[in-house]
Amino acid sequence: xxxxxxxxxxxxxxxxxxxxxxxxxxxxxxxxxxxxxxxxxxxxxxxxxxxxxxxxxxxxxxxxxxxxxxxxxxxxxxxxxxxxxxxxxxxxxxxxxxxxxxxxxxxxxxxxxxxxxxxxxxxxxxxxxxxxxxxxxxxxxxxxxxxxxxxxx
Numbered sequence: 001x002x003x004x005x006x007x008x009x010x011x012x013x014x015x016x017x018x019x020x021x022x023x024x025x026x027x028x029x030x031x032x033x034x035x036x037x038x039x040x041x042x043x044x045x046x047x048x049x050x051x052x053x054x055x056x057x058x059x060x061x062x063x064x065x066x067x068x069x070x071x072x073x074x075x076x077x078x079x080x081x082x083x084x085x086x087x088x089x090x091x092x093x094x095x096x097x098x099x100x101x102x103x104x105x106x107x108x109x110x111x112x113x114x115x116x117x118x119x120x121x122x123x124x125x126x127x128x129x130x131x132x133x134x135x136x137x138x139x140x141x142x143x144x145x146x147x148x149x150x151x152x153x
């Protein structure tokens with residue numbers, strides 16, 4: 001069985017909408033051999049990441065950076081997962097007020113250090129969440145589920 005971990009934190013609700021759409025896309029694929037674990041970035045333990053076959057990271061853009069909650073996540077899992085999870089496929093979703101560049105850049109610096117491999121370019125959504133944004137996340141969820149099922153990542 002493959003395990004997809006979805007890690008995010010949402011104060012205003014926008015990031016949660018994006019992540020929920022992604023999970024709908026993963027769940028809609030009906031792959032019985034795929035376990036989805038959804039965790040808050042504030043409380044998830046490194047042991048769960050050690051079980052992951054892929055990870056989705058969801059964050060808001062705060063002051064041109066990733067959310068403090070996601071940074072806290074990285075602070076806690078970095079060394080326990082550093083060697084054990086090299087090559088872990090990841091997908092980043094950013095709920096941005098501006099261009100999202102700072103949030104993407106800050107996350108990518110850390111995941112490069114961890115040796116994780118990007119599934120696809122980060123999904124950055126600027127401003128109010130639209131039905132198209134939700135559809136894009138749902139499609140990405142389906143892509144991730146299919147890729148895990150086929151062993152692509």
